[in-house]
Amino acid sequence: MAEYAYDFSEGNKDMKDLLGGKGANLAEMTNMGLPVPPGFTITTEACLEFLKRGGAPPEMLEEAGEHLERLEEAMGRQLGDPDDPLLVSVRSGAKFSMPGMMDTVLNLGLNDRSVEGLAKQSDGDVRFARDAYRRFIQMFGKIVMDVPGEAFEEALDRAKERKGPGTQDTDLDADDLTALIEKFRGIYRQHTGEEFPQDPKEQLRLAIAAVFESWNGKRARDYRRQNKISDDLGTAVNVQAMVFGNRGEDSGTGVAFTRDPSTGEKVPYGDYLPNAQGEDVVAGIRNTLRIVELETLDPDAYRELRQHMDTLERHYRDMCDIEFTIEKAKLWILQVRVGKRTAFAEWVMAYDMLAEDLIDADTGLLRVDANRLEELFKRRVTAEGATPIAKGLNASPGAAIGTVVFTADEAERLGKQGERVILVRRETTPDDYHGMIAAQGILTSAGGTNSHAAVVARGEGIPAVCGADAIKLSPADRTFTASGTTVKEGDVITIDGFTGNVYVGELPLEESVLEKARAGDAEAREQKVWHAFESLMAHADRVRRLRVRANADTPDQARNARERGAEGIGLCRTEHMFLGEERVEAVRTMIFAETEEEEAKAYDALAPLQRDDFVGIFGAMDGLPVTVRLLDPPLHEFLPNQVDLAVEVALGEERGDDVEEQKALLQKVNELHETNPMLGLRGVRLGIVKPGLYAMQVRAIFEAAAQVRRDGGDPKVEVMIPLVATAPELRQMREELEPVAEESLGDVELSHLEWGTMVELPRAAVTAAEIAETAEFFSFGTNDLTQTAFGFSRDDIGKFVGMYEERKLVPANPFVTIDVDGVGRLMRIASDEGRAANASLHLGICGEHGGDPASVAFCHEIGLDYVSCSPYRVETARLAAGQAVVGAAESASK
Ligand code: ADP
Ligand code: MG
Ligand code: MG
Numbered sequence: 001m002a003e004y005a006y007d008f009s010e011g012n013k014d015m016k017d018l019l020g021g022k023g024a025n026l027a028e029m030t031n032m033g034l035p036v037p038p039g040f041t042i043t044t045e046a047c048l049e050f051l052k053r054g055g056a057p058p059e060m061l062e063e064a065g066e067h068l069e070r071l072e073e074a075m076g077r078q079l080g081d082p083d084d085p086l087l088v089s090v091r092s093g094a095k096f097s098m099p100g101m102m103d104t105v106l107n108l109g110l111n112d113r114s115v116e117g118l119a120k121q122s123d124g125d126v127r128f129a130r131d132a133y134r135r136f137i138q139m140f141g142k143i144v145m146d147v148p149g150e151a152f153e154e155a156l157d158r159a160k161e162r163k164g165p166g167t168q169d170t171d172l173d174a175d176d177l178t179a180l181i182e183k184f185r186g187i188y189r190q191h192t193g194e195e196f197p198q199d200p201k202e203q204l205r206l207a208i209a210a211v212f213e214s215w216n217g218k219r220a221r222d223y224r225r226q227n228k229i230s231d232d233l234g235t236a237v238n239v240q241a242m243v244f245g246n247r248g249e250d251s252g253t254g255v256a257f258t259r260d261p262s263t264g265e266k267v268p269y270g271d272y273l274p275n276a277q278g279e280d281v282v283a284g285i286r287n288t289l290r291i292v293e294l295e296t297l298d299p300d301a302y303r304e305l306r307q308h309m310d311t312l313e314r315h316y317r318d319m320c321d322i323e324f325t326i327e328k329a330k331l332w333i334l335q336v337r338v339g340k341r342t343a344f345a346e347w348v349m350a351y352d353m354l355a356e357d358l359i360d361a362d363t364g365l366l367r368v369d370a371n372r373l374e375e376l377f378k379r380r381v382t383a384e385g386a387t388p389i390a391k392g393l394n395a396s397p398g399a400a401i402g403t404v405v406f407t408a409d410e411a412e413r414l415g416k417q418g419e420r421v422i423l424v425r426r427e428t429t430p431d432d433y434h435g436m437i438a439a440q441g442i443l444t445s446a447g448g449t450n451s452h453a454a455v456v457a458r459g460e461g462i463p464a465v466c467g468a469d470a471i472k473l474s475p476a477d478r479t480f481t482a483s484g485t486t487v488k489e490g491d492v493i494t495i496d497g498f499t500g501n502v503y504v505g506e507l508p509l510e511e512s513v514l515e516k517a518r519a520g521d522a523e524a525r526e527q528k529v530w531h532a533f534e535s536l537m538a539h540a541d542r543v544r545r546l547r548v549r550a551n552a553d554t555p556d557q558a559r560n561a562r563e564r565g566a567e568g569i570g571l572c573r574t575e576h577m578f579l580g581e582e583r584v585e586a587v588r589t590m591i592f593a594e595t596e597e598e599e600a601k602a603y604d605a606l607a608p609l610q611r612d613d614f615v616g617i618f619g620a621m622d623g624l625p626v627t628v629r630l631l632d633p634p635l636h637e638f639l640p641n642q643v644d645l646a647v648e649v650a651l652g653e654e655r656g657d658d659v660e661e662q663k664a665l666l667q668k669v670n671e672l673h674e675t676n677p678m679l680g681l682r683g684v685r686l687g688i689v690k691p692g693l694y695a696m697q698v699r700a701i702f703e704a705a706a707q708v709r710r711d712g713g714d715p716k717v718e719v720m721i722p723l724v725a726t727a728p729e730l731r732q733m734r735e736e737l738e739p740v741a742e743e744s745l746g747d748v749e750l751s752h753l754e755w756g757t758m759v760e761l762p763r764a765a766v767t768a769a770e771i772a773e774t775a776e777f778f779s780f781g782t783n784d785l786t787q788t789a790f791g792f793s794r795d796d797i798g799k800f801v802g803m804y805e806e807r808k809l810v811p812a813n814p815f816v817t818i819d820v821d822g823v824g825r826l827m828r829i830a831s832d833e834g835r836a837a838n839a840s841l842h843l844g845i846c847g848e849h850g851g852d853p854a855s856v857a858f859c860h861e862i863g864l865d866y867v868s869c870s871p872y873r874v875e876t877a878r879l880a881a882g883q884a885v886v887g888a889a890e891s892a893s894k
Contacts, residue, residue, distance in 0.1 A: 004046040004060040005067045008039055008240075013316075018043045020236030022093025025336050032315065034308055034333050038074050039088070039240030040067040042208065044095065047234035050212045056205070064208070068239070075241050080200035084121050085114035087132075087242040089278075090207040092214060094235040097337050098223050103143040103214060105207045106278050107136035107242060111198040128247055130177035131169075135277065137184040137196055140203065144210040147191040155183045168286060170275055204239070211237045219430045225806060226437060243332045245325040246277040250298070253278060253325045256291050256305060258313040261321070261341040261458065262397065262449075264348025264529075268292060268309065270322075271448045278325075287467070288448045301331045312336055317358050318367075319349055342397055342458055343372035344529060351532030361539050362886040368536060370853035370880040374872070375461050376529070379509035381496040388501035390482040392443070392468025395454035397497045400441025400463040401506050403490050406475055408435025410489075415439060422493055424480060426473055428453040436462065441495045443502060445471040445480075463497030471502070518563065537875065540882025541565070546859060547866035548877045549625070551846060555616035558626075561871035565878055568625040568716070570779060570868020571846035572617060574697060575631065577610045578638055587638050590693070592668050603696040610697065614704030618715035622708070625752060627718040627779060627846070627868075628701055630694050631686055634677040642669050678793070683723025684757075687733050694721075698737045702744035709748045716752035720779060724757040727770040734774060754842065759830050760784035768830035772838040779868070780827055782847030782855075786814050789823045815848065818855040828862050844868055853880035860884035 011019050011027030019027060023041035030036045046060045072078050077086035087109040110118065110133045119129035138156075141147035159180050160167040172180065188196045197203050214220060215235045224231060245253035254272035259265060271288035273280055274297065280286065295302040305324060308331075312320045321339030325332045341349065350367040353359045359367070381399040402420035405411045408431070411423045415438025423439040425432065427447040436442055436456055442464040444453045449466065457464030471482045478489040485504055487493060494507040514533055517524035524530060549570035550561030558569060578587050586605040593599035617626060636642070645666045652659035674680035687694040698719065705715040719737070724730045734755055741753075755774075759765055760781030768778070787794055794815055804810045811819065818824050827845075834841050844866040849855035851873025859867050860881060869877050 003043070003063070004049075004057070005040050005042045005063045007067060007070065008036065008041070011041065016095045017233075018045065018236070020044060020093035020095055020238075021097050021337055022091060022335060023236045023238050026238060026240070028315075029312075029333055029336055032311070034311070035331060036333055037241040037243050038071055039238055040064075040071060041093075042237040042239070044234035044236050047212045047215060047236065048232070050209070051216065051234070056209065061205070064239070068204075071239070071241065079109045079204070080111065080114055081117060082113035083117045085109050085117045085200075087118065088204070089238075089240050089242055090204065090211060091238040091240065092211040092235045093238055094215070094229075095233050096227075096229050097340075098220065098227075098229070103139075103211070104278070105136070105139050105143055105210075107132045108140070108203050108207055109200040110136045111200065113198075114200070122244070122247060125247065127172075127174040127177065128244070130174055130181060131172070131246060132244070132277075134177055134181050134184055137181065137188060140196075140207065141184070141188045141191070143214075144206050145188070145192050147188060151187045151191065152184060155180065155187060159183075208237050208239075211235060219433060222433055223430075226433075228812065231808075240334075243325050243327045243330075243334075244277065245273075245327060246275055247328055249275055250329045251275055251325075251327050252294075252297075253280065254288075254291060254294070254323075256309060256322045256324065257319060257339050258309045258322070259319045259339075259341075259345070259349055259352075261319065261339050261345055262394065264341065264345030264352070266352055268306065269449075272297075287469075298326065298329060301326050301329060304331050308333060314358070317353070317363075340455070340458060343369065343375035343461060344397055346372075347376065347532040347536065348528050351528065351535060354535075362543075365536055365539050365543070365879075365882055365886055368879070370856075370876050370883060372461055373876045373879055376514050376533070377512050377872075379511055379515075380498055381494060381501070381503070382508050382510040386503050386507055388503050389485050389487075390468040390470040390502040392445075392465040392471075392500045392502065393449050393454070394496075394498055394500040395449055395451075395466040396442075396457035396462060396464035398441075398461070398463035399494065399496050399498070399507075399509050400439075401492065401494045401509075402440040403492055404480075404487055405435075405439075406473070406478055406489060408432035411435035412438045422495060424471075424473070425453070427451055428456070441465075441497065443468060443471070443493075443495050445469055445473055457497075463495060465495045465497060465500050465502055468500070468502055537565075537878060540879045542882075543885045544878065544881035545885060546856065546864065546877075546881040548874055548881060549627075549844070549846075549866050549868035550871045550874050551850075551868055552617075552621075552871060554613075555620040557871055558617055558620035561874055562621065562624070564871060564874040566624075566871065566874045567866070568627075568868075569617070569621055570627050570844050570850070570866060571720075572626055572628045573632070574610070574629060575633055575637070577613050578606070578631070583609060584638075588665075590690075591635050591638065591672070596692075599690075599692055603692055607696050607700050607703075610700035611704045611707070614701050615707055618704055618708045618717075619713060621715075623714045623716070625716040625718055627720050627756075627777075627844075628697075629720045629722050629758065630697050632683050632722040634674065634680055634682040635686070636669065636672050636674070636677060639669050639672070640665070642666075642673060645669055678787070684721050684729050684733060685723065687721065688729065691736060694733065694737060695740045698740045699744050702741045705750060706745050706748040709750065714751055717750060718752075718754045718756060718777060720756055720758055720777075722758045722781070723760060723784070724771065725761045725763045727767065727774060730757050730771060731774045756842070758784075758846070759827075761788050762826055765826035765830040768834040769837040772834035772841050775834075775838070775841065777842035777844065778830060778834055780830070780843075780845040780847065780864075782818060782823060782827075782845055782849045783815065785826065785847070786819065786823050789819075789826060790814060812854075817852050818849045818858050820858055824858055824862075831862050831864065851877050853877075853883070856880035857884040857887070861888070 008027045008030040013024050013028035016024045019041045049057050075086050079086045089106045091104040115129050115133040119126045138152040142149045185196050245251045252274040253276050256270035260269040270291035272294045273288045319339045320336050323335035346368050350364040354364045378398050402422040405421045411421050412435045414421050420440045422441045424443045427444050442453050442457050444466045447466050454466045471480050473480045492506050494503040513524045513527050517530040547567045549568040550566035551571040552558040552561050552569050553573045586602045590602035649659050649662050705717050708715045721733050754776035756777030757775050758781040759778045843864045846868040850867040851869030
């Protein structure tokens with residue numbers, strides 16, 4: 001029989017699958033002897049069973065009942081006892097932390113009678129007891145029964161208004177609260193058609209069910225989709241004895257990070273709110289104190305907290321994010337997890353922890369996220385001379401420019417249209433998530449560094465400024481004012497998540513520290529993040545087996561890639577060598593030539609120009625391999641657009657102009673027209689139909705190589721023939737082209753010369769053995785391979801790929817991450833069978849996937865020799881290639 005519940009003392013941190021992250025860590029801390037209020041966890045399996053049956057399995061209720069009895073015994077109090085009640089929190093907690101996605105109910109067990117018992121229990125503090133009760137009705141109503149939260153909030157606001165201006169919720173006295181409780185119960189009745197439940201056992205049952213059901217709520221599903229978390233995990237429920245931070249000035253609640261999650265520095269960081277309970281810190285109800293200010297308020301509690309912070313960090317060997325509450329000067333720890341951090345901070349922390357010997361080099365390497373590395377190269381605002389209209393907290397780094405919108409829906413709508421927007425709100429809630437992730441930046445006027453807006457923004461890498469209280473929002477007329485300036489919806493603002501500044505208009509942005517350091521800036525090179533970058537990247541380079549090349553078409557791109565650590569060019573496209581004013585004429589002649597002489601003349605015009613292009617590229621990549629792809633796109637791409645031309649001719653004729661030349665051109669364009677050009681005359685097919693074309697390119701390549709070689713360079717040339725489907729296509733091309741290469745080289749010998757093909761058609765993949773007999777290398781063209789394997793046109797899939805991802809019809813967007821089961825399997829077949837036929841076959845990838853960390857890991861796994869990606873992703877690929885080695889080692893040793 002499945003066990004559906006565990007006491008905190010029965011679990012540990014490795015049981016996250018079953019107990020969820022929160023439960024597993026509560027258990028771990030309990031066993032470490034930290035001051036954790038006792039409780040128990042109902043498992044994720046219970047959740048799955050609940051959702052499957054549409055209700056609680058009877059054994060689960062029974063088990064939960066037994067654990068509750070044990071908790072009552074341990075606490076010496078009974079749930080619902082009118083004299084001395086036990087109160088509990090009911091807290092959700094899935095395997096992965098999903099901030100704010102699932103809801104917690106506090107103070108459960110209160111009813112009209114036990115509220116008096118709570119007052120007695122707490123030295124007759126009637127005000128406190130009633131405050132706890134009104135919070136409970138509010139939370140229970142909102143979370144468990146779906147009563148709109150605003151109904152309660154408005155009633156609370158009105159109660160405060162009645163007391164006079166500037167009243168805070170702590171200023172409401174016992175009588176005010178009694179009236180408010182009445183009001184709340186009325187709201188509850190009005191929205192649910194029922195009385196507020198007085199039986200604590202029923203309260204508990206309903207609350208547990210609500211947590212389980214929240215697993216399938218829209219917010220939770222949205223978050224999981226965005227963060228690629230499986231829908232089949234379920235959430236656990238933690239039932240825990242309550243402690244109270246709202247029992248006066250010697251009480252309070254807070255969040256503490258063992259290091260600064262924004263900068264990575266080793267300083268305690270966080271917020272503290274005196275005389276407050278749980279969610280108040282996150283909700284940004286009142287302005288919080290900085291955690292270090294607790295030292296003056298309550299030195300003993302602060303010292304103890306610092307001790308526990310140290311203990312936890314050493315135990316988890318990572319930065320910890322800790323929730324705590326102080327009740328009457330007694331410290332309680334309510335949660336720990338490995339803290340989320342910015343892309344910047346994770347590098348600094350990994351580097352520091354390595355230096356502190358807290359972790360080893362491989363662990364350090366796995367601590368940084370290759371998917372977020374690009375963020376570190378993000379630009380910043382250059383604020384010189386500009387005056388901010390407001391300053392808030394630097395909640396999430398990066399600079400963002402966009403038009404102002406005031407609702408999440410609007411942000412989502414415009415974001416989808418590709419517009420850059422800044423979402424401006426008083427504060428955000430989980431209901432705003434869809435709009436937040438569509439925005440370039442987030443600006444709030446309330447809330448601290450741990451408010452919902454800040455936590456989500458940091459997690460998603462979106463720049464954010466929070467708690468900019470100079471900003472006065474008036475949502476009704478879609479404007480805000482700050483420092484006397486009014487900003488309307490649609491106006492452009494710039495926010496700086498590094499400083500917290502907010503500016504009107506579009507400010508110039510400046511290079512990041514890493515980008516400057518890379519370019520040699522001495523000051524930037526002193527900064528810790530640069531040291532971290534250099535040292536961790538060096539480790540990645542040491543351990544990785546995959547080589548990393550870049551896709552680069554020009555000498556400039558080649559140089560840029562090389563500076564970023566590229567070890568060659570995996571794809572040099574030659575299309576651009578047919579463009580540009582001085583080439584257009586020759587290209588047209590070549591396409592339309594009616595005689596061989598005409599065609600040859602065109603090639604003679606193009607060859608020297610292209611030779612110079614190659615000289616530049618081979619020079620920039622001297623000593624490193626360069627894979628040149630012979631012309632791939634359909635020829636119509638080099639001609640005027642068919643429709644435009646037809647219109648031009650028609651208009652010209654109407655005016656009575658002489659349009660004979662355009663008419664002739666149009667006729668040829670019409671002749672070349674293809675219904676489906678991506679599957680038409682392109683790639684190797686061009687080489688077959690127009691033998692002179694590839695011969696001209698090969699001549700240009702090898703004359704260039706010969707020249708660079710004669711000048712003392714070391715060009716390493718790989719000629720790639722695209723879109724091959726059959727072995728004879730490649731064989732025939734080589735037979736025609738190799739003599740041209742030899743002739744162009746003359747007596748020059750190259751240190752490296754290979755002929756190969758791009759594997760980008762399923763037929764090529766499954767007949768790889770045969771093709772490999774004539775190829776020295778394969779390069780997987782995974783863009784086309786994905787298009788042809790799925791039959792998806794990359795240019796058209798935008799209309800439905802979102803729905804495909806949402807309904808999980810594809811594991812991820814296959815144009816971003818290699819579809820392992822389909823496209824990946826084709827790659828595996830081609831690699832294995834290709835190598836079996838030709839042991840010295842070299843293998844690489846040159847699709848967009850070459851810069852995607854998950855795809856890089858796959859390429860490592862199937863034994864490719866290199867990945868090739870855009871120059872800006874070279875560092876990402878180097879890192880991912882290193883992580884693939886140590887990550888694989890780690891998973892093998894587990
Ligand atoms: P989340 O996952 O959103 O952080 P939590 O379950 O941690 O939700 O609870 C929300 C808030 O309530 C936190 O501030 C937490 O510290 C507080 N809280 C939860 N359980 C208790 C308890 N037993 N006593 C006092 N405060 C609690
Ligand atoms: Mg929490
Ligand atoms: Mg292709």
